[in-house]
Every structure is written in structure tokens, then in C-alpha cells.
Amino acid sequence: MTNDNDCSMCQDAIFTEREGQYPNKIAELDVCTAVLNRDWQFFRGSTILVFRDHVKELHHLTSELQRRFMDDAARVATALEKTFPGLKLNHALLGNATPHLHWHLIVRHSTDPHPRLSIWEFEFPKTGQSDEELIGTADQIRRNL
Ligand SMILES: [Zn+2]
DSSP: OOOOTTOTTTTOHHHHOTTOOOTTEEEEOSSEEEEEOGGGTTSTTOEEEEESSOOSOGGGSOHHHHHHHHHHHHHHHHHHHHHSTTOEEEEEOOOSSSOSOEEEEEEEOTTOSOTTSOGGGSOOOOOOOOHHHHHHHHHHHHHTO
């Protein structure tokens, strides 16, 4: 495993301790770790998939690892769709704030106030969920993986 001392994702135990127990952790997948995004639960189920090694860009991976990273994202997307029927999913691979390869899977529900906008185009509450609520949501998604 390669990691970077200056990278918040490389230094966060939720992504580095394979066996760690966290309320928002969903699962260890083939090449990444899936966790609920604590700040974006206004869009309930929104998930971050963090690639296991410190890699900055998708095209820096071999085509084999690109495929496995995509397969992990599709597996979680399928589980989110089963968990929250009727959703629209947004996939984002940005890395501006944290240049460590990670997918955002953003769950847009039928109650979404601005379904035609990306979530960066409007304000939404960052109130978050309690640990109990996060555990419940992560369990629901995990059962559908
Ligand atoms: Zn990193």
C-alpha cells in the first residue's frame, strides 16, 4: 500500500484500518473502502468510495485497476438503488479538496429540492445524522451489496 503523509484520506483510520468499526463505514470492497458521507446525509445514503492506495487521478491506474474501481462503484450504486428505490444517482470524481482518488455517490431522492441541479449549485443542511442513524443506513446498504 502506498500512502502520503500529507493526505487526510491516507491518514484517516477509517480508510487504513481494514477491521475498524465506525458508524458510517459500509464495507471494504475489492480496491476501496465505502463509507457514508457524514456531511451529505441530507441526500440520505450518499457514499464515498476511497481507493486503497494514494493515487491522484483515475488515468494513473492501470486499466485493470480502473475496471476494478469502476466495478466497486457500480456494486455500491446497485446496492443504493435497491435500498432507496426511485432515486437518481450522481457519480462525482473530483479530488480538488482531497487529491486522493475517491468516488462520491450522491443519492438524489424524489423529495430533492433541486433535482435538476448538482448539489454544489445550492445550499443544503449539513446537520448530519446521529451515530445510530448512520449505523442503520450503513446496515441497510450493506445488506444489499
Ligand atoms: Zn492519500
